[in-house]
Amino acid sequence: MTSPLQLGPLRVETPVVLAPMAGITNAAYRRLCAEQGAGLYVCEMITSRGLVERDETTMSMLVFDELETTRSVQLYGTDPVYVAKATEILCGEYGVAHVDLNFGCPVPKVTRKGGGGALPWKRNLLGQILEHAVAAAAPYDVPVTMKTRKGLDEDHLTYLDAGRIAEDAGCAAIALHGRTVAQAYSGAADWDAIAALVAHVDRIPVLGNGDIWEAADALRMVEQTGAAGVVVGRGCLGRPWLFRDLAAAFAGDDVKTLPTLGEVAAMMRRHAELLCEHMGEERGCKEFRKHVTWYLKGFAAGGPMRRSLGLVDSLAALDGLLAELDADEPFPVSELGSPRGRQGSPRDRVVLPEGWLDDTDGTGVVLREDAAETTGG
Numbered sequence: 329m330t331s332p333l334q335l336g337p338l339r340v341e342t343p344v345v346l347a348p349m350a351g352i353t354n355a356a357y358r359r360l361c362a363e364q365g366a367g368l369y370v371c372e373m374i375t376s377r378g379l380v381e382r383d384e385t386t387m388s389m390l391v392f393d394e395l396e397t398t399r400s401v402q403l404y405g406t407d408p409v410y411v412a413k414a415t416e417i418l419c420g421e422y423g424v425a426h427v428d429l430n431f432g433c434p435v436p437k438v439t440r441k442g443g444g445g446a447l448p449w450k451r452n453l454l455g456q457i458l459e460h461a462v463a464a465a466a467p468y469d470v471p472v473t474m475k476t477r478k479g480l481d482e483d484h485l486t487y488l489d490a491g492r493i494a495e496d497a498g499c500a501a502i503a504l505h506g507r508t509v510a511q512a513y514s515g516a517a518d519w520d521a522i523a524a525l526v527a528h529v530d531r532i533p534v535l536g537n538g539d540i541w542e543a544a545d546a547l548r549m550v551e552q553t554g555a556a557g558v559v560v561g562r563g564c565l566g567r568p569w570l571f572r573d574l575a576a577a578f579a580g581d582d583v584k585t586l587p588t589l590g591e592v593a594a595m596m597r598r599h600a601e602l603l604c605e606h607m608g609e610e611r612g613c614k615e616f617r618k619h620v621t622w623y624l625k626g627f628a629a630g631g632p633m634r635r636s637l638g639l640v641d642s643l644a645a646l647d648g649l650l651a652e653l654d655a656d657e658p659f660p661v662s663e664l665g666s667p668r669g670r671q672g673s674p675r676d677r678v679v680l681p682e683g684w685l686d687d688t689d690g691t692g693v694v695l696r697e698d699a700a701e702t703t704g705g
């Protein structure tokens with residue numbers, strides 16, 4: 329049995345957080361996962377500038393389900409003033425209960441501008457952004473957390489400094505994805521780094537992230553690292569019931585949900601239906617298509633069926649296709665514990681603004697922030 333996660337004034341009974349995933353963790357998916365388990369479900373990343381300028385794409389992503397009582401949003405930002413304004417909007421107009429800041433995105437077009445995973449190299453700029461966000465959220469009593477990686481690469485680690493900076497800035501927690509920016513999603517997450525951060529930071533909780541594929545992995549991570557909670561990303565792609573297993577595991581029960589293909593099809597239908605409710609049938613079905621491969625991973629469904637599902641354009645068509653699946657096919661247990669979602673390969677070098685590594689300060693550095701950046705993580 330583990331303790332609840334305390335993020336400032338926000339208490340999360342089960343110390344499990346759905347990782348923000350751009351293009352995935354929209355209102356429909358968060359609701360789907362929340363129907364299964366317990367924890368904190370973070371909205372996909374939105375940009376501070378996009379929110380401040382009320383950019384159309386940004387606004388369309390800032391949608392919450394009617395049952396979503398604890399609203400949690402991840403902001404991307406590189407400019408303390410924009411981040412503060414965006415935080416104020418989230419708290420004042422959207423009633424969010426938690427703001428997370430993204431300092432882990434490895435996408436070259438983001439790091440090239442000094443954003444995401446590149447930013448923590450500039451220690452003082454990082455501190456300024458965090459302080460501004462914390463100050464903007466304080467009147468609303470909303471906790472601000474940061475999510476980051478180990479560093480740019482093994483020679484340019486930033487996470488231990490980031491932990492101290494986050495504490496000093498008044499953040500309520502820091503989440504660490506145990507990979508460097510250069511690793512992107514390749515290799516194995518370094519849980520020793522999570523343990524090192526736990527040992528280094530003593531005033532705020534540390535959340536561990538990376539390679540939790542099963543509920544047992546989450547318990548193991550907490551045990552091995554001393555993390556106050558876990559952040560789960562790719563492991564729940566096509567498997568929202570992982571949150572059921574996680575809730576059970578943290579309550580001391582060993583539950584391994586192994587749905588038959590018929591039960592998976594029902595989950596797919598529920599997911600598509602929620603997407604359509606939130607986005608309309610055409611867009612909802614389009615969004616659903618990207619999840620098909622994850623849901624069917626390891627099942628026998630053949631190529632033509634997968635292709636048809638990957639082109640589905642209405643709920644009626646989806647129902648027709650799902651009815652053709654063998655409802656009794658058992659869950660492919662060989663898939664358990666294995667990676668899913670993007671893995672990619674490591675990068676030779678991290679694309680950074682010119683002269684980025686020359687100093688670690690960054691005070692007063694003005695970084696161009698893209699209002700429509702949506703790549704995330």
Ligand SMILES: Cc1cc2nc3c(=O)[nH]c(=O)nc-3n(C[C@H](O)[C@H](O)[C@H](O)COP(=O)(O)O)c2cc1C
Pocket residue numbers: 347348349350351352372373402430431432433475505517537538539540559560561562563669670703704705
């Ligand atoms: C499709 C996708 C989108 C992501 N988008 C974001 C994002 O917007 N913000 C963020 O902090 N991390 C993002 N991430 C990273 C995850 O939050 C998480 O840190 C990473 O996947 C490692 O955890 P995992 O091993 O549990 O997947 C994304 C990951 C994936 C696979």
